[in-house]
Amino acid sequence: MVLLEAMQAGLPVVTTRGGARPEIITDGVNGLLANEQDPVDLAAKLLQLAGDTALRDRMAQANRERFAREFTHEQYGRRMIAALEAALR
Numbered sequence: 001m002v003l004l005e006a007m008q009a010g011l012p013v014v015t016t017r018g019g020a021r022p023e024i025i026t027d028g029v030n031g032l033l034a035n036e037q038d039p040v041d042l043a044a045k046l047l048q049l050a051g052d053t054a055l056r057d058r059m060a061q062a063n064r065e066r067f068a069r070e071f072t073h074e075q076y077g078r079r080m081i082a083a084l085e086a087a088l089r
Contacts, residue, residue: 003031007067012059014045030062 003024006013013031015021025031032049034042049056069075 004067004071007063007071010060010064012049012056012063014042014049016042030059030066 003013003015003021007024007030013025015025015031015033016036017033018036022033025033027033032045034045049059
């Protein structure tokens with residue numbers, strides 16, 4: 001949820017590569033992905049984002065657009081209806 005909340009707010013994201021996070025965050029597009037259990041890599045990603053205003057702005061815009069396109073309540077509802085209809089067939 002935190003990733004989606006950040007996207008909705010138009011914030012760039014730094015997170016680790018584990019779990020489903022790479023399905024939501026595309027490295028270098030709408031956030032930066034650090035290696036899991038690698039504090040040096042995480043710190044490097046944070047410093048990269050902190051030092052590059054243009055990168056932050058591009059990622060923020062990408063997150064606003066992707067959230068509006070894929071993660072609104074309406075989009076979620078459409079996916080749920082489609083899944084339920086498929087299950088009923």
